[in-house]
Amino acid sequence: MNWDKFIVDGLKHGDPLIIGAVVSIVLVSIAIVAGLTYFKKWGYLWREWLTTVDHKKIGVMYIISALVMLFRGGADGLMLRMQLTAPEMKFLTAQHYNEIFSAHGIIMILFMAMPFIIGIMNVVIPLQIGARDVAFPRLNAVSFWLFFFGAMLYNIAFVVGGAPDAGWTSYFPLASTEFSPGVGNNYYAIALQIAGLGTLMTGVNFIVTILKMRAPGMTLMRMPMFTWSTLITCIIIVFAFPVLTVALALMMFDRLFGSQFFTMTNGGMDMLWANLFWVWGHPEVYIVILPAFGIYSEIISTFSRKNLYGYKSMVASMAIISLLSFLVWVHHFYTMGQGAAVNSFFSITTMLIAVPTGVKIFNWLFTLRKGKIVFTTPMLYSLAFIPIFTLGGVTGVMLAMASADYQYHNTMFLVAHFHYVLIPGTVFAVIAGMYYWFPLIAGFKLNERQGKAAFWTIAISFNVTFLPLFFLGLDGMTRRQYTYSAETGFGPLNLIATIGSVGLMIGFALIVYNIIWSFRHAPRETKGDVWDGAGRTLEWATHIPVPVYNFAVVPEVDRLDAFYFAKKEKRSLFKDKIEKIHMPSNNGQPFILGAIFFFWGFFMVFSMWKSAIVAGIGVLILLAMRTFERDHGFYIPVDEVKKTEQSYGGDSV
Amino acid sequence: MKIDNSLPLEYRNEENRFRIIGFWIFLGAEIVLFATLFLTYFTLWTRTGSGLTAADVFVLEPVLAETFILLTSSFTCGLAIHAMRQGLIKPTMWFMGITLLLGAAFLGIEIYEFYTYVHEGLTLQTSAFASSLFVLLGTHGAHVTFGLLWGIAIMIQLKREGLNETTANKSFIFSLYWHFLDVVWIFIFSFVYLKGLM
Amino acid sequence: MKKKGSLLVILTLLTFLLSGCTSELLVLNPKGPAAALLSETIIFSVLMMAGVLVVVFTLFTIILVKYRASNSSPDYEPPHDEGSLKLEITWTLIPIIIVSILSVVTVKSTIAVEKPPAGYENQKPLIIYAASSNYKWHFSYPEQGIETVNYLNIPTGQNVEFRLYSYGPITSFWIPQLGGQKYAMSDMVTKLNLVADTPGSMMGKNSNFSGKGFAKMEFEVLAMTQGQFDEWVNDVKKTAPPLTEEKYDQLLTTEFVGRESFSNTHLEFRPAPEDHSSHFKKPGQKDEEQDSNHENHGEHGEQHKQESEVEDHSNH
The missing domain is CATH 2.60.40.420 (Cupredoxins -  blue copper proteins)
Known part of the structure; x- marks a missing residue:
């Protein structure tokens, strides 16, 4: 066998950054294996995590993976900024720069933002609707492992074979074998496919969960806003992800089997890729932003001690946004020459999104009005979101104007815009959500002082990093250019941006410090409803940390924010007696299935057909095992439930 | 588990009801998947480069045969579910078996079709038209193949366990899948073959 | 409050940069009618959007200062407020009006920049x-x-x-x-x-x-x-x-x-890929086309060959 194809160019040329990456990956892997063996934790890892079907643990695994990816993608971003600090920097080569900005985009959107959001959904949604798990716990585990192994497959590209370098959009013909002959873009087509399948299943799973497993009395219009946002998001997932599935499959056929979808000869059409990509790509943006809106709604309402203003219009605006999200994809390539009429239509649909979004902003402001605002860490992120996101939003409206976009397209103005919506939108939201719901899992709050310090570092550094980019864009600096000359005059603003990005990295490091410190020193909570009794939704009605069965007795709901009103009126939501509780049993198949998919993908990337077929048969065998299996789960007996409840010092039931 | 005896067997316990709804939603995703493939095909079908065109390679007879076979299999699949609702295991098995045999026959003709296309000089690599045709038909064919394997697995379970909540639920979901493939084929027949022959 | 301070800094920075540096930014320093029109469009939209920002930032600041917990008595309990149809309609309608104005500007300017600039319509390009x-x-x-x-x-x-x-x-x-x-x-x-x-x-x-x-x-x-x-x-x-x-x-x-x-x-010797129709050969009409365009057909073929040759060369 020719091993040469597995070795990345950087390693052959002795690039110190690549060697550093390889060495650190190897060292970390050895450290993990050695650590697990030394502390005899293999059994624990397998029993409690790798085989788990508990939505809370799956959620935690999603969030941990996402945090790791946040640092991977963040390090990429930092390297990009380093290279642009001053004119003619020699920190990265063009090729390396191209690989890193492609990775930064793919990782941040698909392997950081999405899994972080899905992780929070996993932890919170069943609790928020008073359920014991999701509709298909086993499928949920499959979703996670497909995402996880898809992400791993993408990540090994940097050290095995070569990384994708055609941008996260992978436009054809640039991404074709003709112009990108290495295996890099094969990784793109296949790793994203595997992770995307997982996401699609999550979408199906949560729709059924939310539609069918709500606590008695919780009608649709009594659902918490985060649940609403998740439902709408999952509907978008189900309608948008199959388009990505097809696009990636066609890309795979073009690159591996010589088909002619996007080629330059024999009728191939490069513009088709751009269309398919963005028909998925634009709804994808709303897949990561709508749940963020849900998270903010919960937090703002909780910490202003007020119900959410304009609940109905909040729901309606999300529904309208989800519809419009499918009608705006052409705004990503106004400059393709499709004419004024088409561009005008898509300009108007795009600008229309500002209307429901504006409604939401004002509803949040009016939720705060007459409230009793407490500045906790999650609340600080939520408050900072309003002004910063508005700035991102109004620049979005400016970009929506086709004629003006001819001047913004592909420039740093665009880069500034989408960082201004995605960071305060999604990243602030998932961090806020993590701080807010952390006690549910861990049993304690993260230290507030450190949390606030991290917040201010991040919020200020963010603006220092990205505000200059608006002006660089208007001055003609394009995105994805790895260097620029001194005459362009781009130097000073770029220097400011790089300084800001270092601040951002410090801020995120502070969050990690905050988590580690709190694990060791934070006082443990004794009761649920930890935010000074301000909880309004059902996740605060059970004990902390949440027991494996979530609720000993299924709560009954008679209105929106039922838990808040029950507290106020001093009654209980739990009416039934404790009965035996049915639970799904753990299983290792999802993990193994994910692992087989990983190998299948790897073999496909390197066109190793025989091995790929064997792996494909492995997948079929696992599916067959699943259909012949009879696993009806198990029951936790009443005594055990009672014992657990007592261990919480429980009188809530 | 909530059990409601007034419902048909496959709907009786809650988990199984979830499975049916979940599968409907999954079919929604499948519709989007095939819609995307159709749109790709409609965008590219005139872009034949220097290769053969649709009119050059399409022949009505085998396609018509495929259509009748698949439609009939959909009908027998419906009969299988009807028999299942009556609690009759034998006819359920028989009709399932016929459904799968017809599915296999359909697949055989499709493979033969592909063989003739390639023989005449139309391969995946020929042109954008050829690529989109093969991938659209191939995706449907792959679904049918998967359906055959799945159907066999379900028949083995029916044989072993007879009709119970689990096997009835699996058979019912399989029937949804099979009818869906039939609908997709009708679109392929009308908008790929008939349109190409016109 | 720190928050307010940093916001003020951002706002002043923004206005300063917008007013002071616009003349130096390439996009806002046009040398031709199309760029001038786009520059005007951009500045118009910036002003409209600045209005939106001012409203949101002002409301935000006032609300945060007025309704923070440390500013209210310990027994103050926020009222239950379902929303107000009148207000919600207001902040739906105002954005619709803004979007409508911008839509008109967009459509007009988009059509304008897709054509030769005004005054040059009759000039031979x-x-x-x-x-x-x-x-x-x-x-x-x-x-x-x-x-x-x-x-x-x-x-x-x-x-x-x-x-x-x-x-x-x-x-x-x-x-x-x-x-x-x-x-x-x-x-x-x-x-x-x-x-x-x-x-x-x-x-x-x-x-x-x-x-x-x-x-x-x-x-x-x-x-x-x-x-x-x-x-x-x-x-x-x-x-x-x-x-x-x-x-x-x-x-x-x-x-x-x-x-x-x-x-x-x-x-x-290498014409541009201008003859768009050559890519849209209709399968059903192949024979007809061959008859009617008999003379041109050879040329098309040749052109096609040349094109693919070029592509072979640029591939490496």
Whole structure:
């Protein structure tokens, strides 16, 4: 066998950054294996995590993976900024720069933002609707492992074979074998496919969960806003992800089997890729932003001690946004020459999104009005979101104007815009959500002082990093250019941006410090409803940390924010007696299935057909095992439930 | 588990009801998947480069045969579910078996079709038209193949366990899948073959 | 409060930068009617959006100051507030009005920049083919019979119709001070009308990522009076070497080249992919087409062959 194809160019040329990456990956892997063996934790890892079907643990695994990816993608971003600090920097080569900005985009959107959001959904949604798990716990585990192994497959590209370098959009013909002959873009087509399948299943799973497993009395219009946002998001997932599935499959056929979808000869059409990509790509943006809106709604309402203003219009605006999200994809390539009429239509649909979004902003402001605002860490992120996101939003409206976009397209103005919506939108939201719901899992709050310090570092550094980019864009600096000359005059603003990005990295490091410190020193909570009794939704009605069965007795709901009103009126939501509780049993198949998919993908990337077929048969065998299996789960007996409840010092039931 | 005896067997316990709804939603995703493939095909079908065109390679007879076979299999699949609702295991098995045999026959003709296309000089690599045709038909064919394997697995379970909540639920979901493939084929027949022959 | 402070800083920074530096930013420093129209459009939208920002930021600041917990008595309990239909309709309608105004501006300006600029509709345009290959630009002046690489000279007060295409990845042809950008693609020709008002040197570039040498795809645009332009054309015709097919193939495969001039264009032997219809051969009508276009057909075939040859060369 020719091993040469597995070795990345950087390693052959002795690039110190690549060697550093390889060495650190190897060292970390050895450290993990050695650590697990030394502390005899293999059994624990397998029993409690790798085989788990508990939505809370799956959620935690999603969030941990996402945090790791946040640092991977963040390090990429930092390297990009380093290279642009001053004119003619020699920190990265063009090729390396191209690989890193492609990775930064793919990782941040698909392997950081999405899994972080899905992780929070996993932890919170069943609790928020008073359920014991999701509709298909086993499928949920499959979703996670497909995402996880898809992400791993993408990540090994940097050290095995070569990384994708055609941008996260992978436009054809640039991404074709003709112009990108290495295996890099094969990784793109296949790793994203595997992770995307997982996401699609999550979408199906949560729709059924939310539609069918709500606590008695919780009608649709009594659902918490985060649940609403998740439902709408999952509907978008189900309608948008199959388009990505097809696009990636066609890309795979073009690159591996010589088909002619996007080629330059024999009728191939490069513009088709751009269309398919963005028909998925634009709804994808709303897949990561709508749940963020849900998270903010919960937090703002909780910490202003007020119900959410304009609940109905909040729901309606999300529904309208989800519809419009499918009608705006052409705004990503106004400059393709499709004419004024088409561009005008898509300009108007795009600008229309500002209307429901504006409604939401004002509803949040009016939720705060007459409230009793407490500045906790999650609340600080939520408050900072309003002004910063508005700035991102109004620049979005400016970009929506086709004629003006001819001047913004592909420039740093665009880069500034989408960082201004995605960071305060999604990243602030998932961090806020993590701080807010952390006690549910861990049993304690993260230290507030450190949390606030991290917040201010991040919020200020963010603006220092990205505000200059608006002006660089208007001055003609394009995105994805790895260097620029001194005459362009781009130097000073770029220097400011790089300084800001270092601040951002410090801020995120502070969050990690905050988590580690709190694990060791934070006082443990004794009761649920930890935010000074301000909880309004059902996740605060059970004990902390949440027991494996979530609720000993299924709560009954008679209105929106039922838990808040029950507290106020001093009654209980739990009416039934404790009965035996049915639970799904753990299983290792999802993990193994994910692992087989990983190998299948790897073999496909390197066109190793025989091995790929064997792996494909492995997948079929696992599916067959699943259909012949009879696993009806198990029951936790009443005594055990009672014992657990007592261990919480429980009188809530 | 909530059990409601007034419902048909496959709907009786809650988990199984979830499975049916979940599968409907999954079919929604499948519709989007095939819609995307159709749109790709409609965008590219005139872009034949220097290769053969649709009119050059399409022949009505085998396609018509495929259509009748698949439609009939959909009908027998419906009969299988009807028999299942009556609690009759034998006819359920028989009709399932016929459904799968017809599915296999359909697949055989499709493979033969592909063989003739390639023989005449139309391969995946020929042109954008050829690529989109093969991938659209191939995706449907792959679904049918998967359906055959799945159907066999379900028949083995029916044989072993007879009709119970689990096997009835699996058979019912399989029937949804099979009818869906039939609908997709009708679109392929009308908008790929008939349109190409016109 | 810290929060308010940082917001104020951002706002002042914004207004300062907008008022002070606009004249230095390329996009807002137009040298032609199309760019001027876009610059006006951008400034108009910035002002509208600044209005929105002021409203949101003011409300935000007032609410945060007034309703924070430390500012209210310990027994204050926030009222239950379901919302107000009147207010919610208000903040739906106002954005709709803003969006409507911007829509009108957008549609008008989009239509305007897709056409030759006002006042130049009846002028015969100067046609320049701009083709990208690897990491360079080829500019062909078919009427003048000259071709340049990586630099572009145009006369002022003259509508130039650029015809854009690419020998590979999608690129985007952009001269910020003259007007908006447009994609150059391999299987069709896109058109862009630009006029320079005043003589001078400007930056032009590819703005769409196209591979490893993308950052180096800048070219100088020099606008000059008609007289100077004619003089330059004559000069090139006299002194520059001819562009042979061989030389052109060599150019296409080279990744980076400096400025070059030639006394003929590559269009003579490598036409642009303009005949769009050749890609849309209708399967059913194949025979008919062959009959009616019998004479042209040979040409099409030849052109096709040549095109694919070119693509073979640019592939490496």
